[in-house]
Amino acid sequence: MREIRAHLQEVLGEAPSQTDRRVRDLRDHFRAPAKKINGEYRYVLEGWAENRTNGSRKAISDAIRAQVLSPQRCAMCGRTPLDHQVVMVVDHKVPRHWGGSDEISNLQPLCEECNAGKKAYFANYDQYADAIRQSAEHPEPHGRIGELIKAFRGDWVPAELIELVASMKQYQEDWRKRTRELRLLGWTYETKKRKDPKTSRIRVWYRVTGWKPWPEGSIAAEVRRRDPSNKRASQSDR
Template sequence: MSEKNERRPLPDPASAELRGLISDAETRAVYDVLYQAREEPLAMPAIRERVSALTGKSNLQMDRRLRSLRTHFDVPARRVPEKRNLFVYPLLGWNPDADKRTTRKNIPGSVRALVHHTYGNRCAACGRTPKDDQVKLVIDHMVPLDLGGTNDPENLQLLCDEDNHDKQALFADHQENADALRKSLSLPEVHLRIGELLKAMAGEDVPKELIVLVAREENNGDPTKRMRELRSLGWIIKNSQRKKGRRVLSFYRLEHWEPWPPGGPQAAVVRLERARRRAKRAQKAPSGTDLRSTAVE
């Protein structure tokens, strides 16, 4: 957070300043509850209960209210230790670039319908559905708005509440790397996105989950394959694992990198793969066979 916004006091819930920022009364009620609970942040059930008491309403669409608040304020989702599905939501202060942001526009119903159709009404991360698994699905920005994402359909996916909260918590855990994430997420090739993130965090163990988010590949892609491809370009990337409860977490640490090849890493990886296939065919071909006449790329 910038020094300016660290010193900038949060608006009082009843102030004209807050009403000027947030026109929706229910969203201001959510802010009020978070503001009053700054010393001891609340989990979602308690937030819902207190906001319902303030507004007299139960159907509050809390995900949308929080997204609206995050246009201006830093409200991360923080996992409660040892409780995988429980998160608290502290109101930490202003967003660093709050004055430069435009208010988050609601995603049109037609776009929401398109996203549900595209993902077959399934969570993009775990595949669960409301009908079969009783999960709630939300529209998620693959690249978060505060990291340069947009409301374009190509940047939207369906996530269940659990996976959406996990993603929010992961980004919150790496808030100090926001600049590296913002730069990486905007790059056009998957190898560039992963590689530049590793370079920015060189010497640190980068969790696989963060690699997957930056890769932005359908069905979570294959980080192990991408690491192999980067190694084929001369990069040295170490893999390690740690046990956390019942889960085994994977991490990648960059120890050496090479400049990006002319034409980009994707083209270089394709050339290397073609050369590998030709060499493999050459080993299998009978002596005297002219591979140039049989090779098909």
């Protein structure tokens, strides 16, 4: 991305403020995954996108847009057009370039300010788009977490990315607990902590060292069945 911005600066005299978004929009037309090359993630053009339609994406219909915006309240900050004079837009909970769909279940109303902030925040993780795409659509948080760290193939995964992916379907306050519970399913992983020199904040990373196939049926139910603390509680109730 740094090289793309530098090129635009040289050609146009400035790098447009929406450069990151324009690169994301290219994925409606082309396969351009971010691959780790010599320790850095770089975009690689591989060809046309398989799901493109006449080179463009079908727009969300006016009826769907009206349905999504009908609550007239921002899903993030709670502000409304009438009380706070904010403009509402349709947002994809899981961005399209991360594998999100235009299904109503993946759409939500956001005010323009929250929508811009969310896009800026998510742009920090665009380099991991392919790993996110492999995990984001799993219906359970255990599955999303596991598929994400597995997609890194032994590389370190930042904890904040695990939290983001775990909460894509619904907010997961206990995403750390969900990660620990993978061990009940036979998964193994390592962790490391380092202080960020820019913020002095302690950052945490995870790296998978072994995994098992997902159980049939509900992962959460299988975790509860294998959790020894649940067995102890059941015995004490007797």
